[in-house]
Amino acid sequence: MATAPTAATFAALLRAEGLTVVEEGNWQTHNRNSKGPWGPVNGVMIHHTVTSGTAATVRICRDGRSDLPGPLCHGVIAKNGWVHLVGYGRANHAGLGDPDVLAAVIDESALPADNQASTDGNRHFYGFECENLGDGKDPWPAAQLEAIEKAATAICRHHGWTARSVIGHLEWQPGKVDPRGFTMDSMRSRIATRLGTKAPAAPSLPKPVKPSVSLSKLIAAARSNPKAVGTPVTYSGVRTVEAALVNAGLLAKKYSDGHFGSITVAAYAAWQRSKAGGGYTGTAADGIPGKASLTKLGAKHGFNVTN
Known part of the structure; x- marks a missing residue:
């Protein structure tokens, strides 16, 4: 549980981790804070956009849609690995999710199955939308995966969090599948390595019992x-x-x-x-x-x- 840094510090953290950061317009003050609080922040959430083309993706994530006003995240991670900052503060990215998952993120323990949608995730998570069609076929370039790793690591490093504070949308809200095309366990392992800590073990599944x-x-x-x-x-x-x-x-x-x-x-x-x-x-x-x-x-x- 933590207080988010200033927008300028946020951008500096990402650059210090080795990322190319593009600041889009008035991103530092572009938010949904009038609709509810942002914070305390507890973790980082990764999404895919179901879009193609960086310029169009950034525009949608900055401006939103008729049914979902922007910003739709804090940063858009393009296929070339650049991070486009489109908002800072409360953003429409997480929606309602499982309170047990939030508790696990706060405790940095193994994630339970997400089977509820009753807790405001927009309040508690940084959000990164990653340019990808989300069909399981659109590739994830190495530069983009490295950028996801670096962005999440930068935030975890700042707050003193482990890789367990990073989750996918599919682990938060029932019915969601993003990010699709890589596993969050593999990404958390990469983040843990970058942080210099032991990778979190994937939860062991019970052996099936024969009747x-x-x-x-x-x-x-x-x-x-x-x-x-x-x-x-x-x-x-x-x-x-x-x-x-x-x-x-x-x-x-x-x-x-x-x-x-x-x-x-x-x-x-x-x-x-x-x-x-x-x-x-x-x-x-x-x-x-x-x-x-x-x-x-x-x-x-x-x-x-x-x-």
Whole structure:
């Protein structure tokens, strides 16, 4: 959490980091401060413009659109790596975003998934719009990526922030995809290296947990359902096995209903007779699961077998 420097100091910070800075018109006083506060500032947000051509891009980001008045950022980072300053103060770039993401930026901790849009990002972030069509095909020249790295580093260096204070629009507001064409983890790594600090580790994803199917409970369900004597035995693992039989092409999806009825028995018998299921014949392929055939089905279709 910090107070933004003066506009003149902001431009000087960027130049000190080795950037070519172009000051566009009255950028130092061009802002949306009349519509709300700017600050305390907490981080840097990176965007792509979905535009082509530096002159047109700078004009749009400075003047805005009929539905979104400018400035739309503080600096436009062109494909040649030059930074065009178009505004300073509150700018229409971040919109409403996730308060948990803001908290993580302030704490410089791992970012949570952005699933809310309730917090005013225009108040809390510096914004850089980067000239790119945002279609995943328009290239990001090396000079432009280096300029993004340098601009974010300059601000982090001034405030004493780490690379975790730099985020993409897609990490802030649900539904946004910018910047598209490089990852923010890779950019944060570059910024950390420039700052001379250890790159923040990308959050580790939990290993997927396979479902488990109890052989004894499955057998009980298989033996009771076809006979329909009294109340058939139900077991949640039946759906797992039926899904595997559907994937194997042995059971129509409409019959995957959680009941090990005669149609499921017939499908499982077909699995037992198949080469993949063990190649069983006669009474060994009666459609009642056995340990060997069920283990083979689980290995092929993603579940574990317990007793």
